[in-house]
Amino acid sequence: MNDARHPEEPLVCVRCGTTAETLPVTWTCSVENGSRQYICDRCARENIRSIEGRLDSAWW
Helix, strand or coil: CCECCECCCCEEECCCCCEECCCCCCCEEEEECCEEEEECHHHHHHCHHHHHCCCCHHHC
């Protein structure tokens, strides 16, 4: 089964490259250009204002 809860490959944070075998509840999921991207809790905390402001990730 290939869904967010049971990925076939480890999840990777698009900002820093941190990996996880299963989706931690503290990670953020974003869909950009039709692609699902994951952001670890540390990167999400550092960029929370930009995320909530829906700024394009290129800005942050």
